[in-house]
Amino acid sequence: MPEFNELTASSDSEIWTDAEELECCSVVPEAPNTATFSFVSPSGRLFRYRPGQFITVAVPVPGGPIWRTYTISSSPSRPLSISLTVKAQEDSIGTRWMLDHLKPGMWIKAMGPAGHFTLPVKDRKKYLFISAGSGVTPSLSMMTYLYDRGTDVDVVSIHSAKRPGEIIARQRLELMASRMPTIKLHYIVEEDDPFRVWTGIRGRLNQIMLGMIANDYMEREVYCCGPEPFMNAVREILIALGYDMDRYHQESFGAPEEAEEETPETEDVVPDEEASALIRFTASDIAADCTETDTVLAVARTAGIAIPSGCTFGVCGTCKIKKTKGQVHMVHNGGISEEDIAEDYILACCSKPIGEVEVEV
Secondary structure, three states: OOOHHHHOOOOHHHEOOOOOOEEEEEEEEEEOOEEEEEEEOOOOOEOOOOOOOEEEEEEOOOOOOEEEEEEEOOOOOOOOOEEEEEEOOOOOOHHHHHHHHOOOOOEEEEEEEEOOOOOOOOOOOEEEEEEEHHHHHHHHHHHHHHHHHOOOOEEEEEEEEOOHHHOOOHHHHHHHHHHOOOEEEEEEEOOOOOOOOOOOEEOOOOHHHHHHHOOOHHHOEEEEEOOHHHHHHHHHHHHHOOOOHHHEEEEOOOOOOOOHHHOOOOOOOOOOOOOEEEEEEOOOOEEEEEEOOOOHHHHHHHOOOOOOOOOOOOOOOOOEEEEEEEEEEEOOOOOOOHHHHHOOEEEHHHEEEEEEEEEOO
């Protein structure tokens, strides 16, 4: 089967870019408060991205659009459409609007794709996907890609959910596993569904479960996605077992529960809440006074300047902008590359001005 680049169109003019809105073509319920939205390019262009990447959607809620970041749950091996599997939490606004209002035929603006939590599309490795809740979406994209590639596929997937009825995309996962014996699925639930029999594993993932499910985990590349406490637990399990953490990859769009001992240390500059600063937004011809503990994104919003943003804590990279002058203190969570930093790009959501700063916004 052709590799990634051959699965996409032959020229850039045939590839969808975020200059064109997406058209919703289907909505499929997956679990309570969860659905998969599929989109096509109205012009017929194909989609190019890597398994595990995300896009950021402008959700047109009342009062103005809000930007929300969602992992792509479809595979680049199927480039005619792109899918997002989303789950609404109790305080969701954008995702709740999508579930209640987004229908086939409607158009919506999106940015991307982007993200570094991706599957090497040409490597043949043994994989262990560990996920919880809506964190299954990147592994769903990766697994579909491996399934479509069809050669040297060796995947063990462990997915945790509160109840069996909340396992997202279960039918899609089981269809692939039923046709490819080298894909092994395992579910762990905390509670039973009322009046339904569950014969699988109950509880929370631990070292014993991991050893029983994938006794060759030391030989596998691990991809983990889910709530921050879940991923912290997975990391602790693997570290305690002596796993090579250079082969561990994780992704999260939930704000981390930062332990005191894990708080990033500032090496050279410590923003001072008493120190004044100034940000010049050169494209908008606006200068705004602030303090060194204000973020560029917060100052921009106060000044009425719209900078697209998603996670707001340095993971998604949506708010990347160019800094043309001055110094900022930036503590990000993987949403920007070292190459971009070297070229004076910053993430507005987690960059704080030191003195006078200019940005191209």
